Amino acid sequence: MPEKAPWADVFVVGIPRSLLYYRFGVLWTTFFEALGRHVVVSEATDKAIADRGEQLSVDECCLASKVFMGHVDSLVGRCDAVFVPSYPTADHRSGFCTKFQSVTDMVRNTFRDKHLEVISCEVGNVRKMRDVRRPFEEMALRMGVSRADAHKAFKTAWSAQAAHDKACNEAQERVLRQLVAERRSAATQPLKQPPLGILVVAHPYIAHDTYLSGAVLDALRDMGAQVVFADALDHDHTYKKSFEFSDTMPWIINRELIGAILSVEDKVDGIVLISAFPCGPDSMTDDAIMRCIQGKPILNLMIDAQSGTAGVETRVESFVDILRFQQKGGYTHG
Amino acid sequence: MAKPQSMIEQVRSSVAVEFVRKRKPTLRRDKKAKKKAKHYAKHHRPKKAAFFRYCYYDPAFKFFVEQVLDVDYLPLPEATRQTTEVGVQNSSDYVCTPYKHILGDFVEALDLGADLVIQFGGPCRLGYYGELQESTLRDMGYEFEMLNFARGIEKGYLGWAKEVLSTANPDIDIPHGVVKLKGTAKMMEHLDAVRDYFLAHGGFECTRGSFDKAWNAYMNELRCATDERDINQAYKHVMEQFADIEIQKPANPIRIGIVGEMFTAIDERSNLGLDHKLMDLGVEVHRMLNFTNRYLHYNEPNLRVGAKDYITYDMGPTSTLTIAAAKQYAQSGFDGIIHAKSAGCTPEIDCIPVLQKVSEDFGVPILYLTYDSQTSDTGLDTRLEAFYDMLAMKKEKLS
Numbered sequence: 001m002p003e004k005a006p007w008a009d010v011f012v013v014g015i016p017r018s019l020l021y022y023r024f025g026v027l028w029t030t031f032f033e034a035l036g037r038h039v040v041v042s043e044a045t046d047k048a049i050a051d052r053g054e055q056l057s058v059d060e061c062c063l064a065s066k067v068f069m070g071h072v073d074s075l076v077g078r079c080d081a082v083f084v085p086s087y088p089t090a091d092h093r094s095g096f097c098t099k100f101q102s103v104t105d106m107v108r109n110t111f112r113d114k115h116l117e118v119i120s121c122e123v124g125n126v127r128k129m130r131d132v133r134r135p136f137e138e139m140a141l142r143m144g145v146s147r148a149d150a151h152k153a154f155k156t157a158w159s160a161q162a163a164h165d166k167a168c169n170e171a172q173e174r175v176l177r178q179l180v181a182e183r184r185s186a187a188t189q190p191l192k193q194p195p196l197g198i199l200v201v202a203h204p205y206i207a208h209d210t211y212l213s214g215a216v217l218d219a220l221r222d223m224g225a226q227v228v229f230a231d232a233l234d235h236d237h238t239y240k241k242s243f244e245f246s247d248t249m250p251w252i253i254n255r256e257l258i259g260a261i262l263s264v265e266d267k268v269d270g271i272v273l274i275s276a277f278p279c280g281p282d283s284m285t286d287d288a289i290m291r292c293i294q295g296k297p298i299l300n301l302m303i304d305a306q307s308g309t310a311g312v313e314t315r316v317e318s319f320v321d322i323l324r325f326q327q328k329g330g331y332t333h334g
Numbered sequence: 335m336a337k338p339q340s341m342i343e344q345v346r347s348s349v350a351v352e353f354v355r356k357r358k359p360t361l362r363r364d365k366k367a368k369k370k371a372k373h374y375a376k377h378h379r380p381k382k383a384a385f386f387r388y389c390y391y392d393p394a395f396k397f398f399v400e401q402v403l404d405v406d407y408l409p410l411p412e413a414t415r416q417t418t419e420v421g422v423q424n425s426s427d428y429v430c431t432p433y434k435h436i437l438g439d440f441v442e443a444l445d446l447g448a449d450l451v452i453q454f455g456g457p458c459r460l461g462y463y464g465e466l467q468e469s470t471l472r473d474m475g476y477e478f479e480m481l482n483f484a485r486g487i488e489k490g491y492l493g494w495a496k497e498v499l500s501t502a503n504p505d506i507d508i509p510h511g512v513v514k515l516k517g518t519a520k521m522m523e524h525l526d527a528v529r530d531y532f533l534a535h536g537g538f539e540c541t542r543g544s545f546d547k548a549w550n551a552y553m554n555e556l557r558c559a560t561d562e563r564d565i566n567q568a569y570k571h572v573m574e575q576f577a578d579i580e581i582q583k584p585a586n587p588i589r590i591g592i593v594g595e596m597f598t599a600i601d602e603r604s605n606l607g608l609d610h611k612l613m614d615l616g617v618e619v620h621r622m623l624n625f626t627n628r629y630l631h632y633n634e635p636n637l638r639v640g641a642k643d644y645i646t647y648d649m650g651p652t653s654t655l656t657i658a659a660a661k662q663y664a665q666s667g668f669d670g671i672i673h674a675k676s677a678g679c680t681p682e683i684d685c686i687p688v689l690q691k692v693s694e695d696f697g698v699p700i701l702y703l704t705y706d707s708q709t710s711d712t713g714l715d716t717r718l719e720a721f722y723d724m725l726a727m728k729k730e731k732l733s
Contacts, residue, residue: 058683058687086647093488102647108645122647244360245359248464249462250457261359262359278428279428280459283429287425292357292360293359294355296353299347300347319349
């Protein structure tokens with residue numbers, strides 16, 4: 001018989017600040033904290049972490065997963081166990097890239113010689129609270145926590161995540177409202193430059209990791225653009241909206257991004273897609289977006305191991321120039 | 335470790351500028367076309383259906399189309415360089431290679447007069463192939479129907495059956511179709527069993543080409559099969575023929591197991607004839623990965639138990655099969671393992687760290703092959719020969 005609570009002595013839980021941490025991080029940290037565990041989240045990505053991750057990964061992995069390995073490595077020795085959940089495609093229309101499914105076993109094998117303890121659970125359909133609760137509760141049981149406590153902890157964590165998502169959504173909505181207002185006032189004052197709203201469409205672990213996408217966002221802001229994050233908009237709404245675009249798309253995050261494009265397209269001036277090289281889902285959806293979404297210029301940036309920012313800046317600048325030119329009358333009013 | 339080619343260029347970008355919305359922002363067909371298609375499907379049955387080229391399953395696809403769907407089947411000629419080129423030109427650069435091959439196949443099929451193409455669904459990027467290819471082909475100007483197995487799967491077998499009825503042929507005799515579907519499965523099983531025998535013995539034939547001859551005769555016989563009796567008959571014939579072929583097998587031949595991704599590890603067009611290249615070197619080849627083991631007999635949790643030292647969860651569509659097979663080969667004393675995948679296949683890339691541990695623990699060499707549309711044939715020869723020489727030397731040293 002296997003041990004009943006093999007993870008009972010895990011008091012400090014390490015969480016890599018990478019991949020789905022940017023999507024479910026609040027849920028994870030709150031859950032462990034509510035269980036009375038101490039949580040250590042790895043530092044923000046820097047060059048050392050990225051380089052370390054690259055050494056630890058297979059060459060062909062995507063940039064984001066390489067960075068993830070670096071984060072796990074930075075937690076070795078700083079915690080009793082690292083939390084790496086597995087998110088398989090439990091539902092045909094709200095699944096994940098297989099990377100999130102295999103990441104637990106990848107970490108276990110890559111760090112086998114370092115005797116890194118990995119705690120994990122296999123999460124079901126993330127859109128259903130029950131499917132997420134069961135695996136988390138089972139994990140808590142294996143940590144020696146009673147089911148009632150686990151249930152309570154999960155409830156707290158779930159609502160914390162929901163509150164966090166709501167706050168993020170509201171922040172984006174505010175920017176959008178401001179854009180609309182400024183545009184209206186600029187229309188009445190001919191000397192005032194109209195605002196420039198850019199919708200940044202990227203997986204949350206790209207968009208909010210300053211090491212990966214910071215150069216793009218900085219360049220955009222330096223050019224006076226207002227940035228709206230597609231991944232932060234109301235998940236439920238954008239998910240449902242995405243069915244207007246595609247029937248069979250299997251990835252929930254890509255669905256939400258596409259739904260976000262469809263819902264706020266009219267309020268922004270341009271769209272910037274950022275993906276990590278070579279992102280599997282994005283290789284297919286970016287193509288579809290570039291082909292089918294018309295009416296707003298789209299810039300598609302594929303980022304690789306970050307070294308120089310000059311290349312990014314040039315591309316962003318020329319893109320913003322296109323948008324500004326269009327605002328002043330553009331090509332179509334010839 | 336050498337830097338991969340991908341690191342050379344730091345940023346790739348592209349811009350799409352279209353200020354006027356000329357199409358609806360959707361991958362779907364507009365409603366009018368959909369209605370027309372529905373009418374067409376009901377009153378004018380599609381004339382010719384085509385599958386993409388996939389390994390040696392062409393007779394089974396033919397059987398499925400003719401017997402189950404009750405529609406004409408359009409066989410595709412051998413793929414040419416042109417096929418791949420068309421596929422590559424019309425797909426995005428980073429998409430996995432099978433997507434490009436299949437797109438090329440569909441273009442060719444539509445050029446040859448097909449008006450119904452059939453696409454699979456699956457748990458990885460494969461699940462999205464159909465919809466994107468359909469939209470790309472329509473943008474290229476083709477008019478056709480696609481039977482996409484990724485549609486309707488959320489409703490299980492019933493959804494799948496409804497999809498088949500509404501797209502391919504509303505007049506399918508359902509009980510008949512079910513019986514024939516069983517026949518299709520039987521044919522797949524037989525094909526895999528025969529192929530396994532072929533792979534294990536083909537490298538040791540005394541007269542070159544005798545196995546290939548029997549195999550081709552078998553394929554032709556299956557193409558004419560209309561029921562399960564024919565299928566069983568053909569199986570009996572080919573096994574008799576195989577048994578008659580004179581072989582000269584050393585007592586302890588070099589044995590290599592092939593693992594990897596569902597398309598590339600099996601399909602000889604995309605892996606540049608890996609099976610034959612190995613057999614020509616005089617190797618006993620094994621491959622657990624095939625349609626039977628992945629779909630018809632697939633019991634993932636049980637398969638995973640065998641590899642539980644390495645993996646806790648299902649890691650992807652074929653990952654468990656890859657790892658369990660690799661471990662089994664290593665345990666039963668195979669000389670080497672070849673891991674074949676297409677460029678950018680995320681689940682199989684993720685298997686590599688695990689396979690490295692298997693290789694470490696059992697001391698079995700693994701050759702990792704990544705194929706894209708530009709992989710060179712000669713380069714592959716060199717690598718396989720080097721791998722073979724290494725295995726042969728190792729074997730000699732040990733014995």
